[in-house]
Amino acid sequence: MALLPILSYPDPRLRTIAKPVKEVTAEIKTLIKDMIETMYDAQGIGLAASQVDQHLQLIVIDLSENKDSPRVFINPKVTPLVEEKQPYEEGCLSVPEVYDSVERPNKVRIEALDENGEKIDEEVEGLLAVCIQHEMDHLNGVIFVDYLSRLKQTRARDKVRKVLKIREKQEAAEAQPQAATNV
Ligand code: NI
Numbered sequence: 001m002a003l004l005p006i007l008s009y010p011d012p013r014l015r016t017i018a019k020p021v022k023e024v025t026a027e028i029k030t031l032i033k034d035m036i037e038t039m040y041d042a043q044g045i046g047l048a049a050s051q052v053d054q055h056l057q058l059i060v061i062d063l064s065e066n067k068d069s070p071r072v073f074i075n076p077k078v079t080p081l082v083e084e085k086q087p088y089e090e091g092c093l094s095v096p097e098v099y100d101s102v103e104r105p106n107k108v109r110i111e112a113l114d115e116n117g118e119k120i121d122e123e124v125e126g127l128l129a130v131c132i133q134h135e136m137d138h139l140n141g142v143i144f145v146d147y148l149s150r151l152k153q154t155r156a157r158d159k160v161r162k163v164l165k166i167r168e169k170q171e172a173a174e175a176q177p178q179a180a181t182n183v
Contacts, residue, residue, distance in 0.1 A: 004038045004052040009095040009143055009160050016055045018048075018139040020075045024117050028058070028074075032115055035060045036070045044093045046131045048138030051094050059112075059135040063127055073120065076112035078136050080105035081123060088130045090144045096163045098156045102147050104133050 007014050021028055031054060039047040039060055049058040059073040085103035092098070107125040110132055114120055124132070134144060145156045 001037045002034050003041050004034050006038065006042060006047075006051050006093050007053055008164060009092075009145065010157055011094075013053055014050060014094060014138070014143060015141040016050060017141050018050050018055045018057045020057050021113075024074065024113070024115065028056075029115065031056075032058065032060065032072055036062070036072075039070075039093075040067055042093045045127075046135050047093060048135040050138040050141070057139050059132065059139070061128070061131055061135065063131065072115040073110065073112040073132065073135075074114065074117075076110060076132065076136060076139075078132055079109045079111075081107040081109055088127075090130070090134060092134070092144055094138075095143065095145055095156055095160055096167075098145065098159050100145070100148055100152060102134075102144050104130055106130060108133065 031049065035047050035049065035052060035058070038052060039045075039062065045063055046059065046061040049056045057075045059076060060070055061073070062068075062070040082105045084105065086106045087101040087103050088106070089099055090102045106129050107123065108129045110120060110122050110124060112120045137144065137146075145153050148156070
């Protein structure tokens with residue numbers, strides 16, 4: 001298993017439209033495992049393949065408290081079951097440390113295949129409904145900040161740039177040889 005680098009907003013590769021998975025091959029299964037590991041490592045609750053620069057219709061989600069119940073959605077189709085939209089505070093591993101309210105229908109039908117190629121056909125609501133719509137957007141090249149004002153999008157870009165710089169510095173510091181006091 002391996003951790004995959006996550007693309008950050010506004011990387012243009014995040015705008016790529018994902019293609020359907022033709023067959024759940026060994027390669028796809030490895031990608032799924034790596035995506036789940038990457039999601040846990042980044043402390044996310046969902047990850048779309050688009051975010052790791054693999055432009056396939058593939059989503060992993062884990063809403064469980066113990067992070068031990070990952071769900072896999074291959075070639076998902078999501079249909080809203082209610083017209084009314086509700087606000088929910090969203091964040092995204094590709095837009096680190098930016099959170100804002102997005103309105104979406106909070107009840108949807110999900111049709112997809114799981115990691116074993118078994119059919120999924122479920123009506124879901126609440127967080128899973130919000131999360132799957134957020135991830136579906138990724139497969140279509142859409143990022144949650146697209147729903148926000150221009151000003152907020154500019155702020156999000158600035159924030160991501162700052163966060164990435166800080167992370168780079170931290171990584172560089174961690175790569176330094178151990179201080180003598182650590183002996
Ligand atoms: Ni996201």
